Amino acid sequence: VIDRRAREADKTAFISVDRSGESIVHHRFSDLNRDSNRFANALRDMGVRKGDHAFVMIPRIPAWYHVMIGCIKAGVVSMPGTNLLMPKDIEYRINMAGAKVAIVTDGHVGKIEDISSKGPSLEHLIVIGGEHDGWIGFESACASAPETLDRNDLEPTRSEDTMLVYFTSGTTSMPKMVPRAHEYALAHTITGKYWMDLREEDIHWTLSDTGWAKAAWGMLFPQWQIGVANVLYDADPRFDADAHLRLVEKLKVSTFC
Numbered sequence: 427v428i429d430r431r432a433r434e435a436d437k438t439a440f441i442s443v444d445r446s447g448e449s450i451v452h453h454r455f456s457d458l459n460r461d462s463n464r465f466a467n468a469l470r471d472m473g474v475r476k477g478d479h480a481f482v483m484i485p486r487i488p489a490w491y492h493v494m495i496g497c498i499k500a501g502v503v504s505m506p507g508t509n510l511l512m513p514k515d516i517e518y519r520i521n522m523a524g525a526k527v528a529i530v531t532d533g534h535v536g537k538i539e540d541i542s543s544k545g546p547s548l549e550h551l552i553v554i555g556g557e558h559d560g561w562i563g564f565e566s567a568c569a570s571a572p573e574t575l576d577r578n579d580l581e582p583t584r585s586e587d588t589m590l591v592y593f594t595s596g597t598t599s600m601p602k603m604v605p606r607a608h609e610y611a612l613a614h615t616i617t618g619k620y621w622m623d624l625r626e627e628d629i630h631w632t633l634s635d636t637g638w639a640k641a642a643w644g645m646l647f648p649q650w651q652i653g654v655a656n657v658l659y660d661a662d663p664r665f666d667a668d669a670h671l672r673l674v675e676k677l678k679v680s681t682f683c
Contacts, residue, residue, distance in 0.1 A: 465496030
């Protein structure tokens with residue numbers, strides 16, 4: 427879907443807004459295609475293969491989209507986690523899935539390092555927005571990777587293959603792994619058409635941490651099946667209603683969840 431839109435119907439895929447609310451950037455499907463290709467190629471160069479699991483903890487910044495789509499293209503099973511997770515929560519998830527990769531922003535590096543000796547499956551540590559010994563810099567890895575993806579270099583994915591894994595909230599007992607196959611993305615066409623009533627010209631905004639399943643159906647799959655532009659606001663954790671309302675007006679948001 428991303429590749430074809432980039433070729434045939436290129437338009438804004440998402441609008442990223444920094445924490446101040448002042449820096450607003452429109453990212454086209456062609457940008458998303460190129461940047462996700464770079465990350466998929468970087469994973470391949472590291473030796474990460476189809477079916478390997480990657481723990482992902484990234485806030486609402488463009489790199490989250492590049493990582494999620496890049497993993498899907500490479501057949502790598504992403505495991506998004508809310509940015510509120512603590513070291514013991516991360517350790518549990520990595521060990522449950524036998525994750526080989528951890529991809530986090532600079533502020534979460536310490537959490538991974540606290541548990542790295544307790545997560546024996548981890549082989550690759552990738553940091554976004556920083557440099558640390560023993561870590562692969564996301565920006566440098568992507569910068570040196572090709573922006574086109576040769577599908578012949580990758581093992582094909584089937585609709586029933588696992589695409590991503592969410593964990594339940596753990597409200598009543600330990601969190602459970604909830605796998606979703608590649609066909610899950612296509613199924614969300616129904617969400618976009620009949621629940622959100624989306625049209626290609628819409629500007630859609632869902633408020634969700636990137637680690638929750640709501641991000642999958644509110645910020646990713648339904649919208650891009652339809653060709654809608656998403657809003658990605660790296661908001662302060664303390665909710666500011668006035669800032670959000672100003673952005674609804676400024677960005678001309680037409681559907682909101």
